Amino acid sequence: MTDKPAQTDDDVLGGLAPDQVRLRFAPSPTGLLHVGNIRTALFAWAFARHFGGKLVLRIEDTDTARNTPEGMQFTLDSLRWLNIDWDEGPEVGGAYGPYRQSERMDIYTDVVAKLLAAGKAYHCYCSQEELDQRREAARSAGQHSGYDGHCRALTPEQVQAYIDEGRRPVVRLRMPDRPITFDDLVRGEITFLPENLGDYVLVRANGHPLYPLVNPVDDALMEITHVLRGEDLLSSTPRQIALYEALAEIGIGTGRTPRFGHLPFVMGEGNKKLSKRDPSSSLGEYMERGFLPEGLLNYLALLGWSIGDDRDVFTMDEMIKAFDIRRVNANAARFDPKKCEAINASHMRLLAPAEFAERVVPYLAKAGVLPAEPTAEQRALLDAAVPLVQERMNTLSESVDMLGFLFVDESAFSIDPDAGAKVLTGDAGVVLEATSKALEEVSEWTTEAIEQALRASLIDGLGLKPKNAFGPVRVAISGRRISPPLFESLELLGRDRSLSRIASARAAVATD
Structure with a gap:
């Protein structure tokens, strides 16, 4: 791998007109999206929108054991909640459908038949036990332990002998015996040597096509020009490039291999890769807590990319205008929940x-x-x-604690036990009694009149500090230690409800 060279838009486009750009986001519908998936979708979306190209949504749902109709709907709903729209795909249509891999099985069967006929792929009859034995022998000899090409050149007699044994073959791609080099949009030029690239499996013995087959086939047939995906898939890229080349030779697709950009890992606590099991990784948590889509996306964009000028907060329109894949840093990015919340809070202020x-x-x-x-x-x-x-x-869900007291029916109003135990003690009864008397004499129920009356009674009259004076009143009317500004809250709550709650709190303090 070399340092990433400076590139122009023409280098990134690779001779294409901007509106010819086609990217895809291809999730597996196993539930709500992971923040790493969302960042990939965001960068692909921003790339396509920046150039005026297309974003294709393709659903990789061939894993019948894990994928469900509910998962499919969650995926679509999640993207819509995020306001990441797609130009082709489920519920939108397009000229390159179907866009669910489970509906494209006949296509994969046909492509594999053509690869076999052209000698680009071959049947492999090795049992798992044989593969394991040969790999272990290679490791013991200090040699590369990948597939050794045992079935690359079987004679018809050898093939028939395997068939007579009842063996069911897998299909392997015949990898070229040369280095594979490509210019990664994020990492620069990368070369993989042939000894590290064994012939890999395209189709299982049961006929089930695998990801390394269906993904490049779909890219070729859907004319995808650029692929942004996670760093964890980097090692599979040379194998996929070999398949793109083989597909081009048998007339499938445009003959153009997509440009790749491998996005950096997102790291969590302890500098470990953020996993799907990490509580802070699921989109569901952020939806539940009341993050704004634009706030969450803004933060995820900062995981490897910057808009420049030391700015952390920006709109999605600003991101689209400024997005440049060349500005993505190849180094791993750390997910910081506190900064994520702070960015979200900034977007809430902008509303x-x-x-x-x-x-x-x-x-x-x-x-x-x-x-x-x-x-x-x-x-x-x-x-x-x-x-x-x-x-x-900081989040929309905080509105329940901050505003709920204004709307709750008096019969259902309650004081948080912790707030009551810490604030409605000692001299709180005296404070609330003085508060009640002062407020009863307020003729015009306004913030200014309420503040003037309470300051005169509690601070000037009782000689209390503001914290000790107003804390019991706040808890009495809101039920919590944290609320909107006190005097404004009293005005919004109204005279009758305010006096009623203060009286109830006084009675509770007296009882205690």
Whole structure:
């Protein structure tokens, strides 16, 4: 591998017009997407949109043991939630369909037959036991332990003998006996030597086509020009390049091998590769917690790429305009949950208050705080409250704790036990009694009048510090130690509800 040389757009395009660019995102429908998959989809999408090309969504669902219809729907719903759209694929159509591999089996069967007929592939009758024995012997002799080409040149008599034994062959690609070199868009020129590239299996003995066959075949037939994928697939690239070349020789596809770019690993805690089992890796967690799609995508874009000018926060339109695959760093990127949340918080600040209010409704509805379709009165209260909390929240799900107290029915209102135990103790009863008297005398229920009355009563009258003065009041009306600004909250809650909650809290303190 050499250092990545400077490249121009023409080098990246490889002689294509910008609108001829075709990339694909090809997930397996096994459930919600992993953040590494999402970053791959994001970079492919941004690459295609930058040049005005096409993004193809192809579903790799040949693994019947793991793939489900529900997984397929999750995949589509996830991409739509992320606002990553595709130009061809399921539910969209296109000239190169079908776009589900399970619907393309006849195509793979036909291609394999042509590869066999042209001598580009061959049947291998070696049993697993024989393969293991020869590999172990090669390792003991200090030799390469890959497939040794035993079945490359069987005579008709040898083939018949295997058939008579009842052996069912796999199909292997006949790899060229030469180095394979390609110019990786992220890593520069890479060369693989032939001794490290044994003839690999395209089709299992049961006739099931494998990923190393179906993926390049689909790329060739769908005229994919650029492939962005994870670093973990780098070692399979020379084998796929050999298959692209073989397909071109038998007239399948355009004859053009796609340009590859292998994206860096995403590392998690302990500098280990982020796995699907890591709690912070699943898209479902971020949807549940109330991340904005644009916030999550912004952070994932930073895992290996930068927009420049020391900027961390940008819109997806800005990313599309600026995206340059040459700016992707080949070094592994570390996933930092705290920074991810901070980037998301920045995007939440960018929303107009009305849009912010619209986005928190589903989370308030799920918690039973609001109906899915709030009334005009509820929506007006929400619109009034949103400016008080938008700067204080990092995720949309926090709206339940921050705003729920404004909407909950009085019969269902409760004080968080931890907040009550820590705040509604000692002199809290005295504070709440003084608060009640002060608020009862407020003639105009406004933030300014409420603040003036409470400061005069609790700070000037009782000589309390603000924390000790206002903490019990906050817990009494919101049920929590953290809430929107106190005086504004009292105004939004209203006189009657505020006084009622303060009275209930006083009674609880007296009882304790």
